Amino acid sequence: CPPVSLPEEAEVQPSHPVTYGRTYYGIMFDAGSTGTRIHIYKFIQKDPVGLPVLDNEMYHAVKPGLSAYADMPETGAETVRELLRVAKKMIPKEEWWQTPVVLKATAGLRLLPEEKARALLDEVKEVFDESPFFVPNNSVTIMNGKNEGVLAWVTVNFLTGHLYVHTRKTVGILDLGGGSTQITFLPKSKKTVNTAPPNYIAHIDMFNGTYSLYTHSYLGNGLIAARLATLGALGADGLDWKVFTSSCLPKKYRDDWTFGGITYKVSGIPDGFAGYKLCYYEVLRVVKGIVHQPFEVKGNSVFYAFSYYYDRAVESGLIDGSRGGVVEVRDFKKRAKEVCNKMTKYRPISPFLCMDMTYITVLLKEGFGFKDSTVLQVEMLVVIGWKTGIGFIGVNHLVIEFNQVHECSFMYLCLCVC
Numbered sequence: 001c002p003p004v005s006l007p008e009e010a011e012v013q014p015s016h017p018v019t020y021g022r023t024y025y026g027i028m029f030d031a032g033s034t035g036t037r038i039h040i041y042k043f044i045q046k047d048p049v050g051l052p053v054l055d056n057e058m059y060h061a062v063k064p065g066l067s068a069y070a071d072m073p074e075t076g077a078e079t080v081r082e083l084l085r086v087a088k089k090m091i092p093k094e095e096w097w098q099t100p101v102v103l104k105a106t107a108g109l110r111l112l113p114e115e116k117a118r119a120l121l122d123e124v125k126e127v128f129d130e131s132p133f134f135v136p137n138n139s140v141t142i143m144n145g146k147n148e149g150v151l152a153w154v155t156v157n158f159l160t161g162h163l164y165v166h167t168r169k170t171v172g173i174l175d176l177g178g179g180s181t182q183i184t185f186l187p188k189s190k191k192t193v194n195t196a197p198p199n200y201i202a203h204i205d206m207f208n209g210t211y212s213l214y215t216h217s218y219l220g221n222g223l224i225a226a227r228l229a230t231l232g233a234l235g236a237d238g239l240d241w242k243v244f245t246s247s248c249l250p251k252k253y254r255d256d257w258t259f260g261g262i263t264y265k266v267s268g269i270p271d272g273f274a275g276y277k278l279c280y281y282e283v284l285r286v287v288k289g290i291v292h293q294p295f296e297v298k299g300n301s302v303f304y305a306f307s308y309y310y311d312r313a314v315e316s317g318l319i320d321g322s323r324g325g326v327v328e329v330r331d332f333k334k335r336a337k338e339v340c341n342k343m344t345k346y347r348p349i350s351p352f353l354c355m356d357m358t359y360i361t362v363l364l365k366e367g368f369g370f371k372d373s374t375v376l377q378v379e380m381l382v383v384i385g386w387k388t389g390i391g392f393i394g395v396n397h398l399v400i401e402f403n404q405v406h407e408c409s410f411m412y413l414c415l416c417v418c
């Protein structure tokens with residue numbers, strides 16, 4: 001039973017290879033804060049007037065992300081070169097020259113000083129230029145947070161069958177990355193739009209209409225960046241000797257922990273206290289006064305939550321990893337309390353599980369202002385190319401054509417590899 005319903009007009013393509021028609025390939029890199037991922041697509045154009053459809057996707061990932069190489073941009077770009085080797089193996093040689101290669105970086109590079117991010121992008125561009133693939137203009141860029149949120153919204157609403165002409169009933173999205181977190185939904189009430197900071201409203205053109213979405217990307221509020229902020233390690237000096245402590249960590253825990261290429265000494269508070277309550281107040285500082293509460297979020301909208309919401313919900317046993325599941329905000333809170341108050345039991349999973357679960361709880365409740373009873377659909381979004389909108393998306397094992405919405409004028413949706 002697929003976890004999402006199909007759009008009414010959607011036609012699911014059989015997964016067996018189609019052997020006729022013209023074949024195209026496309027390469028998309030998702031340069032996230034915690035890893036760099038390559039998606040290699042094979043498209044087949046069945047008839048000369050139609051859009052190409054997805055026949056196959058190949059995926060490969062490396063850790064850490066590009067931002068870990070902030071001081072060694074050439075080494076960072078080498079990770080991209082390695083991944084391009086995979087593409088060379090997968091794509092027939094005679095197709096290389098017309099296979100576009102694109103890289104979109106997200107929060108990891110947004111968090112770096114501009115000149116360091118620039119150096120990384122330049123090195124990657126050089127690797128692209130040296131490759132036999134087709135390098136379109138602006139093929140190596142940082143995607144802005146607004147587009148990241150909007151694309152995720154388009155993706156999930158397409159998959160859940162909410163994207164059609166005159167659509168009104170849609171679902172919201174909550175994406176928790178390593179460096180940033182995004183919230184996007186289509187407000188039902190005017191008050192949500194009028195009370196939001198103006199730059200939180202994105203106007204998108206779809207199906208010859210304009211939709212005003214509430215969307216924001218909070219840079220530094222991704223799960224891993226929030227750990228640093230909770231520990232007070234964000235932008236700190238004296239990293240050689242300082243030990244960053246937290247009551248969200250097991251008392252006897254002490255280790256080196258690396259994020260974004262920087263290593264931090266972190267520990268619990270050996271002769272102090274650990275547990276949910278103290279942890280709650282520690283992580284509250286990372287959220288309070290930073291995250292805006294949209295007027296409407298207290299209502300009954302449906303939200304899909306993915307990325308680290310999904311990862312942690314699975315790890316803490318809230319949902320089944322193969323199916324995803326429906327949870328209420330209070331379930332995250334209940335599980336956070338349990339994990340924090342029984343840290344030794346959960347330590348083998350991750351010493352950070354208490355901090356992470358508490359952060360998720362605080363972000364949802366104190367940050368966005370969700371009620372305990374708000375229902376979240378927590379899914380693994382195996383998104384194929386959502387960041388470039390190349391056009392095909394899958395949730396769990398379901399892969400759907402995206403190109404029936406091509407009549408829209410939304411640029412990402414309309415971008416196709418041809």
Ligand SMILES: Nc1ncnc2c1ncn2[C@@H]1O[C@H](COP(=O)(O)OP(=O)(O)O)[C@@H](O)[C@H]1O
Nearest residue numbers: 032033034106107108177178179180307308382
């Ligand atoms: N192809 C993918 N399919 C499903 N989840 C993914 C994929 N790529 C990344 N993720 C999830 O995204 C999260 C990490 O986000 P990341 O992209 O590294 O951070 P950011 O968006 O803040 O730069 C993790 O929860 C990871 O499981």
